[in-house]
Amino acid sequence: MLLIFSFIIALFASFVALPLLMRLAWRLQLVDAPGERKVHASAVPRCGGLAIVGAALVPVFMWAPMDDALAGYIASALVVVAFGVIDDFRGMNAWSKFFGQGIAVAVALSAGIVFEVLPFFGMDPAPPWATYPVTALFLLGVTNAFNLFDGLDGLAGGCAALSLLAVGVLAAQGDGFGYALIAAAVIGGIFGFLRFNTHPANVFMGDAGSQFLGFTVAVLSVLVIGRADPALNPALPLLLLGVPVVDTLMVMTVRLAEGRSPFSGDRNHVHHKLLDVGCAHYEAVAVVYVIQASMIAAAFVLRYASDLAVVGAFAAFAVAVLAPLVWLRRVRRRGPPPPPGAPTAERRNLWLRRQTWLAPTSVAAVRYGIVGFMICGAFAPLPYDQGFGLAVAGVGVLIVAAGLVRPLSSATVTRVAAYGAAVLVGYLLVRWSLVSAPVAWAVALYLTALCAALGVALRVSRRDLFRVTPQDLLVLMFAIAVPNLAGDVLSGQPIVKVALVLIILFYASEFAIVRDDRARWTIAPAAFLSLGS
Numbered sequence: 001m002l003l004i005f006s007f008i009i010a011l012f013a014s015f016v017a018l019p020l021l022m023r024l025a026w027r028l029q030l031v032d033a034p035g036e037r038k039v040h041a042s043a044v045p046r047c048g049g050l051a052i053v054g055a056a057l058v059p060v061f062m063w064a065p066m067d068d069a070l071a072g073y074i075a076s077a078l079v080v081v082a083f084g085v086i087d088d089f090r091g092m093n094a095w096s097k098f099f100g101q102g103i104a105v106a107v108a109l110s111a112g113i114v115f116e117v118l119p120f121f122g123m124d125p126a127p128p129w130a131t132y133p134v135t136a137l138f139l140l141g142v143t144n145a146f147n148l149f150d151g152l153d154g155l156a157g158g159c160a161a162l163s164l165l166a167v168g169v170l171a172a173q174g175d176g177f178g179y180a181l182i183a184a185a186v187i188g189g190i191f192g193f194l195r196f197n198t199h200p201a202n203v204f205m206g207d208a209g210s211q212f213l214g215f216t217v218a219v220l221s222v223l224v225i226g227r228a229d230p231a232l233n234p235a236l237p238l239l240l241l242g243v244p245v246v247d248t249l250m251v252m253t254v255r256l257a258e259g260r261s262p263f264s265g266d267r268n269h270v271h272h273k274l275l276d277v278g279c280a281h282y283e284a285v286a287v288v289y290v291i292q293a294s295m296i297a298a299a300f301v302l303r304y305a306s307d308l309a310v311v312g313a314f315a316a317f318a319v320a321v322l323a324p325l326v327w328l329r330r331v332r333r334r335g336p337p338p339p340p341g342a343p344t345a346e347r348r349n350l351w352l353r354r355q356t357w358l359a360p361t362s363v364a365a366v367r368y369g370i371v372g373f374m375i376c377g378a379f380a381p382l383p384y385d386q387g388f389g390l391a392v393a394g395v396g397v398l399i400v401a402a403g404l405v406r407p408l409s410s411a412t413v414t415r416v417a418a419y420g421a422a423v424l425v426g427y428l429l430v431r432w433s434l435v436s437a438p439v440a441w442a443v444a445l446y447l448t449a450l451c452a453a454l455g456v457a458l459r460v461s462r463r464d465l466f467r468v469t470p471q472d473l474l475v476l477m478f479a480i481a482v483p484n485l486a487g488d489v490l491s492g493q494p495i496v497k498v499a500l501v502l503i504i505l506f507y508a509s510e511f512a513i514v515r516d517d518r519a520r521w522t523i524a525p526a527a528f529l530s531l532g533s
Contacts, residue, residue, distance in 0.1 A: 003172065006059035006181050007188040013055035014192025021047040022196075022203050030088060030206075044201060046088050049209020052157075052189035053081050059185045064178045069227070072111020073182070073219050079104040080143065080215045084208030094263040097207075098140070104215065105139045113139075113219055116226045119235040119307040139218045142241060145248040146214030147207060152271045153199035155285050158474050159244055159292045160213040161190045165481060166240050166296045167220045170303070176228025179220050186216055198471045199281045217241060232303050235310040239299035239317075242292040243270060246318045273325040285470040291321055293477050359460045365453035367512050367522055370505065373446065374421050374526040376429070418509040418523050426501035447504050454508050457515070475503070 025031060025045035057074070064070055083100025086092060092100075114135045118126040125131075150156035168183030170176075190213070196202045205213075221237040238245060247270045252262040260266075267276075274284035295317050302310050433440035512523060 002059075002063050003168075003180055003184040006063065006184040007191075009059045009062075010055040010185045010188030011192045013058050014051045014189040015195060017051045017054060018048065018193065018196050018203060021045075021051055025203075028089075044204050046204040046206035048193045048197060048203045048205040049081070049084065049088075049207070049212055052186065052193050052205065052209050053077075053212055055189035055192060056182070056185040059188075060182055064181050067178070068111050069113055069223055070178050070182070072108055072113055073216075073223075076104040076107040076111070076113075076219070077212060077215055079107060080211050081208050084206065084211045088206040088208055094261075097144075101140055101143055101211070101215075105136050108139060108219060109136060113222050114226070115222055115234060116230070117234045119233075119311065121234075135222060138222070138237070139215065141248070142218035142221075142237075142245070143211050143214040145241070145244040146217070147210045148251065149244040149247055149269070149271075150205065150210040151269055152281060152285050153201040154194055154197050154470050154474075155271055155288060156210050156213065156244070157190045157194050157197060157205060158285065158289055158470060159242065160217055161187050161194075161474065162289070162292050162296055162477065163217045163240055163242065164190075164220070165478065166299060167217065167224055170232065171220070171224045171228045174224065174229030174232075176224055179223050179228055182216070183220060186213070194471050194474070198469045199285070214244070233305060233307060233310050235307050235314075236299055236303055238314040239295050239302070239310060242295035242317075243288055243321070246270070246314075246321055249318070250322055270321065270325065277325065282470050289470060289474060289477065291317075293481075358456065362453050362457035362460060363512075363515060366450065366457050366508050367518060369446075369450040369453060370418070370508050370512060371522050371526040373429075373450070373505065374425050374523075376425075414513055414523055418505075418513065421526070422502055422505035422509060426505060430501060443501075447501065450508055451504060454504075454511060457511065 022045045025047040030047055031043040031045050060070075060074070080101060083092070083097065083104075086100075087097060109132060115131050115138070116125050117123065118130060118134055121130070146156050146160060149159070164183040164187050168180045168187070171179035171183065193203070193205060193209075197204070218237075218241075221240055225232045225234055225236060250270070251266070251268050254268050255262050255264055255266065271284050271288060274287055275281070279287065295314075298313050298317070299310075302313055429439075429443050433443050509523065
């Protein structure tokens with residue numbers, strides 16, 4: 001429970017602190033101005049890293065079992081953040097950044113944050129003349145990898161959250177509760193930040209934030225492999241860190257091959273290549289999230305495999321990521337230029353939108369799909385706990401009280417009723433499906449059809465009132481990954497099924513309420529029927 005509380009406290013601390021920091025950043029002119037290699041068109045505050053760091057440290061100081069390694073991590077991380085803040089305010093050259101990072105790495109090494117076993121050195125501890133330089137290069141490399149990778153809204157934060165999830169789960173499964181708590185706290189801070197950083201971003205994390213996230217992921221990877229579970233493959237961080245490492249190796253190789261400094265700026269990053277081949281901003285971020293999650297999944301499969309298997313898998317992912325981008329870019333250059341004023345994502349939707357019957361049909365399918373699901377849940381032959389009844393009554397009292405204070409719109413009433421019914425119906429139908437195979441198949445097919453209708457409706461809708469963001473994809477990944485990776489901790493609990501049902505119902509209900517004027521007169525009665533039954 002402390003891991004969950006750490007996540008929640010950091011989430012709300014980051015969420016509350018960011019608006020205050022953003023106002024302060026404007027006063028202090030701590031903003032990121034647009035430039036040739038940047039994708040934003042106006043100045044944006046870059047104080048998000050301070051919110052992530054401050055929010056994460058609250059539960060860490062409250063509950064983390066402090067030892068030399070954790071104390072060393074906190075001290076070295078604060079050094080990284082301090083130099084990052086100076087860089088955000090005044091700007092620093094590469095060597096000044098390395099100087100600050102070198103101090104932080106020295107503090108970490110002196111606290112015992114060192115790889116004990118190295119790839120291809122066997123299972124015995126490697127000699128200090130090898131472990132200390134390798135650890136120092138690893139910490140420096142990953143810190144700068146995430147710093148260089150922070151090029152699109154939500155990109156570095158989301159990838160760091162996925163890596164921290166994997167590292168935290170490995171720590172919790174081993175003897176590393178303190179490391180898992182740090183991971184949970186930093187993930188909470190990231191999610192609070194992403195609420196303001198999803199495209200178009202209202203705030204950036206800055207160098208302080210990106211370097212802190214990279215340094216934290218690197219340190220926790222060292223501690224988990226060296227202390228929490230020494231049986232883990234020592235090459236596993238390559239897969240756990242994923243796309244940022246692939247991106248940095250690729251970019252620096254290209255720069256050196258062109259005779260330039262490896263730290264010079266350009267547009268050769270993976271996310272730049274995705275934009276160049278026609279991906280929209282949110283599509284590029286979503287693609288990177290999927291690749292990052294795939295590499296992390298491979299890390300769990302190969303966590304006890306041989307060094308050659310892990311390194312080979314990393315190399316295979318690197319080729320699978322980079323080769324299509326290079327090929328698509330060459331094909332795009334040889335092909336005719338796209339017509340002016342026609343974005344790629346819009347051109348892909350033109351054929352669908354020319355089918356005039358598709359938009360009203362798909363929207364109606366979403367509307368009646370929600371209604372049918374709630375009505376079925378109302379007649380599910382399972383009793384629910386007394387707590388559900390109290391919760392339903394409490395929601396009703398809150399609605400009435402809020403209506404007395406301030407008149408509620410029909411959309412607000414519909415939304416509250418729909419979300420409350422979704423929780424109840426989702427829980428009941430998942431419980432029913434656990435004891436009846438036909439019901440389980442029926443629920444799965446019904447939700448699949450609802451998802452298909454929602455996907456089509458989102459594509460053909462011309463009104464930009466509702467859209468799925470990369471942060472929504474990240475939430476879905478966490479909802480799927482946490483119950484499956486947690487192992488025995490959540491065994492026997494239908495958490496993943498309930499989470500998936502709720503996510504589908506929430507997004508479908510929100511789309512219908514915002515997009516469909518008829519939804520208020522159909523979804524609301526069905527929701528109240530479910531709650532009342």
